[in-house]
Amino acid sequence: MIRFENVGLRYGMGPEVLRDISFDLPQRSFQFLSGPSGAGKTTLLRLLFLSLKPTRGLVSIFGKDRLSLSRTELPSLRRRIGVVFQDFRLLDHMSTFDNVALPLRVRGREESSYRADVIELLKWVGLGERMHAPPPVLSGGEKQRAAIARALIEQPDILLADEPTGNVDPPLARRLLRLFIEMNRLGTAVVIATHDQHLMEQVDARRMILSGGRLDIHD
Numbered sequence: 578m579i580r581f582e583n584v585g586l587r588y589g590m591g592p593e594v595l596r597d598i599s600f601d602l603p604q605r606s607f608q609f610l611s612g613p614s615g616a617g618k619t620t621l622l623r624l625l626f627l628s629l630k631p632t633r634g635l636v637s638i639f640g641k642d643r644l645s646l647s648r649t650e651l652p653s654l655r656r657r658i659g660v661v662f663q664d665f666r667l668l669d670h671m672s673t674f675d676n677v678a679l680p681l682r683v684r685g686r687e688e689s690s691y692r693a694d695v696i697e698l699l700k701w702v703g704l705g706e707r708m709h710a711p712p713p714v715l716s717g718g719e720k721q722r723a724a725i726a727r728a729l730i731e732q733p734d735i736l737l738a739d740e741p742t743g744n745v746d747p748p749l750a751r752r753l754l755r756l757f758i759e760m761n762r763l764g765t766a767v768v769i770a771t772h773d774q775h776l777m778e779q780v781d782a783r784r785m786i787l788s789g790g791r792l793d794i795h796d
Protein backbone atom coordinates (compact mmCIF):
# COMPACT_ATOMS: atom_id res chain seq x y z
CA MET A 578 0.00 0.00 0.00
CA ILE A 579 2.90 2.32 0.87
CA ARG A 580 6.52 1.66 -0.02
CA PHE A 581 9.65 3.60 0.95
CA GLU A 582 12.91 2.89 -0.89
CA ASN A 583 16.13 4.51 0.34
CA VAL A 584 14.26 7.61 1.44
CA GLY A 585 16.14 10.61 2.79
CA LEU A 586 14.62 13.79 4.20
CA ARG A 587 16.24 17.08 5.15
CA TYR A 588 14.56 20.32 6.15
CA GLY A 589 15.93 23.16 4.02
CA MET A 590 19.71 23.12 4.07
CA GLY A 591 19.84 21.24 7.39
CA PRO A 592 21.28 17.75 7.95
CA GLU A 593 19.38 14.66 6.84
CA VAL A 594 16.82 13.89 9.52
CA LEU A 595 15.93 10.55 7.89
CA ARG A 596 18.45 8.45 5.96
CA ASP A 597 18.05 5.41 3.72
CA ILE A 598 14.62 4.49 5.04
CA SER A 599 13.14 1.43 3.31
CA PHE A 600 9.99 -0.46 4.26
CA ASP A 601 6.61 -1.62 3.05
CA LEU A 602 3.39 -0.79 4.82
CA PRO A 603 1.05 -3.65 3.95
CA GLN A 604 -2.72 -3.47 3.98
CA ARG A 605 -4.27 -4.31 7.36
CA SER A 606 -0.89 -4.20 9.11
CA PHE A 607 -0.38 -2.88 12.65
CA GLN A 608 2.85 -1.19 13.69
CA PHE A 609 4.32 0.98 16.39
CA LEU A 610 6.83 3.67 15.49
CA SER A 611 9.19 4.56 18.31
CA GLY A 612 12.58 6.10 18.96
CA PRO A 613 14.07 8.88 21.05
CA SER A 614 12.68 12.40 21.00
CA GLY A 615 13.83 14.17 17.83
CA ALA A 616 14.54 10.88 16.01
CA GLY A 617 12.15 11.79 13.21
CA LYS A 618 8.87 10.02 14.04
CA THR A 619 6.67 13.00 13.22
CA THR A 620 8.71 13.61 10.07
CA LEU A 621 8.13 10.02 8.94
CA LEU A 622 4.38 10.37 9.63
CA ARG A 623 4.33 13.58 7.56
CA LEU A 624 5.95 11.72 4.67
CA LEU A 625 3.30 9.01 5.02
CA PHE A 626 0.54 11.64 5.04
CA LEU A 627 2.03 13.24 1.90
CA SER A 628 2.59 16.58 3.58
CA LEU A 629 6.36 16.31 2.94
CA LYS A 630 8.19 15.15 -0.16
CA PRO A 631 11.29 12.97 0.22
CA THR A 632 14.51 14.79 -0.63
CA ARG A 633 15.81 11.54 -2.09
CA GLY A 634 14.58 8.00 -2.66
CA LEU A 635 11.13 6.76 -3.58
CA VAL A 636 7.85 7.01 -1.69
CA SER A 637 5.00 5.26 -3.44
CA ILE A 638 1.48 5.33 -2.09
CA PHE A 639 -1.48 3.32 -3.37
CA GLY A 640 0.76 2.47 -6.34
CA LYS A 641 1.68 6.07 -7.21
CA ASP A 642 5.05 7.79 -6.94
CA ARG A 643 4.79 10.67 -4.45
CA LEU A 644 6.92 12.95 -6.61
CA SER A 645 4.66 12.49 -9.63
CA LEU A 646 1.45 13.38 -7.75
CA SER A 647 -0.17 16.66 -8.69
CA ARG A 648 -1.69 18.99 -6.11
CA THR A 649 -5.15 18.05 -7.34
CA GLU A 650 -4.53 14.35 -6.70
CA LEU A 651 -3.47 14.81 -3.08
CA PRO A 652 -6.88 15.42 -1.42
CA SER A 653 -8.44 12.20 -2.72
CA LEU A 654 -5.44 10.13 -1.56
CA ARG A 655 -5.38 11.88 1.81
CA ARG A 656 -9.03 11.06 2.33
CA ARG A 657 -7.98 7.42 2.55
CA ILE A 658 -5.63 8.26 5.43
CA GLY A 659 -6.87 9.13 8.92
CA VAL A 660 -4.44 11.19 10.93
CA VAL A 661 -4.17 12.24 14.57
CA PHE A 662 -1.71 15.11 14.92
CA GLN A 663 0.05 15.94 18.17
CA ASP A 664 -1.67 19.34 18.20
CA PHE A 665 -5.11 17.81 17.34
CA ARG A 666 -6.09 20.49 14.77
CA LEU A 667 -9.73 20.69 15.80
CA LEU A 668 -11.93 23.59 14.66
CA ASP A 669 -12.73 25.73 17.71
CA HIS A 670 -15.96 27.26 16.46
CA MET A 671 -17.68 23.90 15.94
CA SER A 672 -19.04 21.38 18.44
CA THR A 673 -17.14 18.16 19.07
CA PHE A 674 -19.87 16.30 17.17
CA ASP A 675 -19.45 18.57 14.15
CA ASN A 676 -15.65 18.25 14.25
CA VAL A 677 -15.92 14.47 14.10
CA ALA A 678 -18.65 14.59 11.43
CA LEU A 679 -16.80 17.13 9.30
CA PRO A 680 -15.09 14.67 6.90
CA LEU A 681 -18.51 13.16 6.13
CA ARG A 682 -20.19 16.55 5.69
CA VAL A 683 -17.43 17.69 3.34
CA ARG A 684 -18.32 14.71 1.18
CA GLY A 685 -21.88 15.92 0.99
CA ARG A 686 -23.46 13.27 3.21
CA GLU A 687 -26.74 14.00 4.95
CA GLU A 688 -26.52 14.21 8.74
CA SER A 689 -29.32 11.64 9.11
CA SER A 690 -27.11 9.05 7.36
CA TYR A 691 -24.19 9.37 9.78
CA ARG A 692 -25.55 10.80 13.03
CA ALA A 693 -25.83 7.43 14.80
CA ASP A 694 -22.28 6.38 13.71
CA VAL A 695 -20.74 9.61 14.98
CA ILE A 696 -22.53 9.29 18.33
CA GLU A 697 -21.47 5.64 18.70
CA LEU A 698 -17.82 6.50 18.02
CA LEU A 699 -17.94 9.48 20.40
CA LYS A 700 -19.34 7.18 23.10
CA TRP A 701 -16.57 4.66 22.42
CA VAL A 702 -13.89 7.30 22.99
CA GLY A 703 -15.71 8.47 26.14
CA LEU A 704 -17.07 11.73 24.73
CA GLY A 705 -20.77 10.86 24.61
CA GLU A 706 -21.51 13.54 27.21
CA ARG A 707 -19.27 16.14 25.60
CA MET A 708 -20.46 16.02 22.00
CA HIS A 709 -22.09 19.46 22.10
CA ALA A 710 -19.04 21.15 23.62
CA PRO A 711 -16.62 23.05 21.37
CA PRO A 712 -12.91 22.08 21.57
CA PRO A 713 -11.78 25.13 23.62
CA VAL A 714 -13.69 23.83 26.65
CA LEU A 715 -12.37 20.25 26.37
CA SER A 716 -9.41 18.95 28.37
CA GLY A 717 -6.23 17.91 26.55
CA GLY A 718 -7.21 14.24 26.75
CA GLU A 719 -10.74 14.98 25.50
CA LYS A 720 -9.37 16.92 22.53
CA GLN A 721 -7.08 14.02 21.75
CA ARG A 722 -10.01 11.61 21.76
CA ALA A 723 -12.06 13.93 19.53
CA ALA A 724 -9.14 13.99 17.07
CA ILE A 725 -8.99 10.18 17.15
CA ALA A 726 -12.72 9.91 16.48
CA ARG A 727 -12.45 12.34 13.55
CA ALA A 728 -9.57 10.31 12.08
CA LEU A 729 -11.53 7.06 12.31
CA ILE A 730 -15.03 8.13 11.28
CA GLU A 731 -14.49 7.25 7.61
CA GLN A 732 -12.80 3.89 8.31
CA PRO A 733 -9.63 4.96 6.49
CA ASP A 734 -7.26 2.55 4.72
CA ILE A 735 -4.49 3.83 6.97
CA LEU A 736 -4.53 5.45 10.40
CA LEU A 737 -1.48 7.53 11.40
CA ALA A 738 -1.45 8.58 15.03
CA ASP A 739 1.23 10.71 16.68
CA GLU A 740 1.35 9.93 20.43
CA PRO A 741 -2.40 9.19 20.51
CA THR A 742 -2.39 8.22 24.18
CA GLY A 743 -0.04 10.98 25.35
CA ASN A 744 -2.73 12.87 27.27
CA VAL A 745 -4.89 10.10 28.74
CA ASP A 746 -4.64 7.86 31.80
CA PRO A 747 -3.70 4.15 31.48
CA PRO A 748 -7.26 2.70 31.50
CA LEU A 749 -8.32 5.11 28.75
CA ALA A 750 -5.11 4.40 26.82
CA ARG A 751 -6.02 0.69 26.88
CA ARG A 752 -9.52 1.47 25.67
CA LEU A 753 -8.18 3.58 22.79
CA LEU A 754 -5.75 0.79 21.93
CA ARG A 755 -8.70 -1.61 21.76
CA LEU A 756 -10.41 0.80 19.35
CA PHE A 757 -7.30 0.86 17.12
CA ILE A 758 -7.14 -2.94 17.20
CA GLU A 759 -10.83 -3.16 16.27
CA MET A 760 -10.38 -0.71 13.37
CA ASN A 761 -7.39 -2.78 12.27
CA ARG A 762 -9.53 -5.92 12.37
CA LEU A 763 -12.04 -4.15 10.13
CA GLY A 764 -9.29 -3.43 7.58
CA THR A 765 -7.41 -0.25 8.55
CA ALA A 766 -3.59 -0.38 8.58
CA VAL A 767 -2.41 1.33 11.78
CA VAL A 768 0.79 3.25 12.52
CA ILE A 769 1.11 4.54 16.08
CA ALA A 770 4.07 6.75 16.97
CA THR A 771 4.66 6.47 20.69
CA HIS A 772 7.17 6.57 23.52
CA ASP A 773 4.84 4.50 25.67
CA GLN A 774 6.60 1.18 26.32
CA HIS A 775 3.64 -0.16 28.27
CA LEU A 776 1.28 0.50 25.36
CA MET A 777 3.58 -1.33 22.93
CA GLU A 778 3.84 -4.33 25.23
CA GLN A 779 0.09 -4.87 25.01
CA VAL A 780 0.05 -5.77 21.31
CA ASP A 781 2.11 -8.25 19.35
CA ALA A 782 2.74 -5.79 16.52
CA ARG A 783 5.55 -4.80 14.22
CA ARG A 784 7.99 -2.31 15.80
CA MET A 785 9.60 0.36 13.67
CA ILE A 786 12.40 2.00 15.64
CA LEU A 787 14.04 5.22 14.47
CA SER A 788 17.45 6.17 15.73
CA GLY A 789 20.16 8.37 14.28
CA GLY A 790 18.01 8.93 11.18
CA ARG A 791 17.81 5.22 10.39
CA LEU A 792 14.98 2.75 10.76
CA ASP A 793 15.16 -0.72 12.30
CA ILE A 794 12.18 -3.01 11.86
CA HIS A 795 11.30 -5.86 14.23
CA ASP A 796 8.54 -8.04 12.84
Ligand SMILES: Nc1ncnc2c1ncn2[C@@H]1O[C@H](COP(=O)(O)OP(=O)(O)OP(=O)(O)O)[C@@H](O)[C@H]1O
Nearest residue numbers: 588589591594612613614615616617618619620621
Ligand atom coordinates in the same frame (compact mmCIF):
# COMPACT_ATOMS: atom_id res chain seq x y z
N1 LIG B 1 9.91 22.12 10.15
C1 LIG B 1 11.16 21.78 10.54
N2 LIG B 1 12.22 22.51 10.14
C2 LIG B 1 13.48 22.17 10.51
N3 LIG B 1 13.77 21.10 11.29
C3 LIG B 1 12.76 20.35 11.72
C4 LIG B 1 11.40 20.63 11.38
N4 LIG B 1 10.60 19.70 11.95
C5 LIG B 1 11.42 18.87 12.62
N5 LIG B 1 12.71 19.25 12.49
C6 LIG B 1 13.88 18.57 13.06
O1 LIG B 1 13.86 17.22 12.59
C7 LIG B 1 14.26 16.32 13.62
C8 LIG B 1 13.18 15.27 13.81
O2 LIG B 1 12.02 15.88 14.34
P1 LIG B 1 10.65 15.11 14.56
O3 LIG B 1 9.65 16.08 15.11
O4 LIG B 1 10.31 14.36 13.34
O5 LIG B 1 11.09 14.07 15.71
P2 LIG B 1 10.20 13.15 16.67
O6 LIG B 1 10.88 11.82 16.73
O7 LIG B 1 8.79 13.18 16.22
O8 LIG B 1 10.34 13.90 18.06
P3 LIG B 1 9.35 13.88 19.36
O9 LIG B 1 9.36 12.46 19.88
O10 LIG B 1 10.04 14.83 20.29
O11 LIG B 1 8.02 14.35 18.91
C9 LIG B 1 14.54 17.15 14.86
O12 LIG B 1 15.94 17.39 14.91
C10 LIG B 1 13.78 18.44 14.58
O13 LIG B 1 14.44 19.53 15.20
